[in-house]
Amino acid sequence: MKSIAIITARGGSKRIHRKNIKLFYGEPIISYSIKAAINSKLFTEIIVSTDDNEIAKIAVSYGAKVPVLRSYKNSNDDASTVDALLEVIAYYKSIDLYFDNACCIYPTAPFISSDVLLKAFRVFQTNKFDSLFPVLKYRYPIHRALVIDSSKRVSMLRSEYISTKSQDLIETYHDAGQFYWFDVAKFLYNKQLFSKNSGAIVLSEMQAHDIDELEDWEIALFKFRYLHET
Numbered sequence: 733m734k735s736i737a738i739i740t741a742r743g744g745s746k747r748i749h750r751k752n753i754k755l756f757y758g759e760p761i762i763s764y765s766i767k768a769a770i771n772s773k774l775f776t777e778i779i780v781s782t783d784d785n786e787i788a789k790i791a792v793s794y795g796a797k798v799p800v801l802r803s804y805k806n807s808n809d810d811a812s813t814v815d816a817l818l819e820v821i822a823y824y825k826s827i828d829l830y831f832d833n834a835c836c837i838y839p840t841a842p843f844i845s846s847d848v849l850l851k852a853f854r855v856f857q858t859n860k861f862d863s864l865f866p867v868l869k870y871r872y873p874i875h876r877a878l879v880i881d882s883s884k885r886v887s888m889l890r891s892e893y894i895s896t897k898s899q900d901l902i903e904t905y906h907d908a909g910q911f912y913w914f915d916v917a918k919f920l921y922n923k924q925l926f927s928k929n930s931g932a933i934v935l936s937e938m939q940a941h942d943i944d945e946l947e948d949w950e951i952a953l954f955k956f957r958y959l960h961e962t
Contacts, residue, residue: 735853736777736824736831737769739796740816741839742807743784747945752782752839753790756949757956762787762839766794769837771846774853776831777824780839781816783807799823814923821916831916836925840943841910842956849911852933856913861931862922863914867905868935875901908935909942 741762745751753760762780769778780791781802788798800823806815817836824830833856837844848866856864875896877889888894893901912925919925938959941952 733833734776734831735774735833735835736779736820737775737835737837738817738820739765739769739778739780739791739837739839740813741780741782741784741787741791742802742811742816743782743787744807744809748943748949751943752784753787754949756842756953757960760790760794761842762791763794764842765837765839765844766791766796768844768846768849769835770795772849772853773846774849775835777829779820781820814925817919818923821920833913834916834919835911835913837911838909841940842952843938843940844910848933848935848939852911852913855931855933859931860929861913861915862918862927862929863912863925864931864933865912865925866908866910866935866940867932868908868937868940870904870906871937873898873901874904905932905934907942908940910935910940 739762741752748754752762766778769775777797778795779797779799780788782788782791782798783802783804788801791798802816803819805811806819813836817834835849852864852866875890875893878886879889880886914925938955941948941955943949943952
């Protein structure tokens with residue numbers, strides 16, 4: 733059974749300049765994803781899908797492969813992660829290489845570890861999921877979310893839950909923004925990473941932090957320092 737790790741790292745980044753190779757705790761942030769994939773020993777191939785020569789050079793220096801640069805069509809703002817993954821799988825098909833499973837790993841996931849990749853893979857395989865990804869629990873019930881209108885008036889998003897105790901509401905989760913294990917054949921059929929047969933593993937608040945804005949970067953760095961210096 734063959735598995736491939738695909739780290740998706742295009743060059744364009746509007747909110748954080750050169751985010752995918754910006755130094756995080758002294759290393760290009762993409763290096764943590766590459767090293768976790770290598771240390772897991774789960775993958776036949778570990779590749780970075782990028783349209784950027786500098787990202788490609790750094791990726792190779794940390795042990796990943798960049799067999800081809802990503803096409804312009806799949807590198808613009810309208811292209812999706814699915815588009816990039818399909819392009820990689822099509823490339824390997826063109827050279828007669830096929831994989832049973834794949835793991836799409838994000839390049840800005842410094843908390844990722846080989847242990848979590850292994851744990852996720854075991855759950856993914858045991859339960860025969862189409863895909864599996866790590867999630868974080870919402871710290872406050874989303875059923876009691878508030879909205880603020882243009883006049884600054886606040887109201888309940890779901891007013892029927894205004895008197896419901898937090899402990900009586902079901903627990904809810906959100907994507908941790910680290911990786912997706914997926915069955916390649918099912919992915920090629922469905923053309924999506926999320927399906928009715930997707931699974932999840934739950935991470936703690938200290939095992940992940942989604943990085944979109946500079947503020948997210950600073951919070952993630954604070955958490956990372958805490959974990960590694962204490």
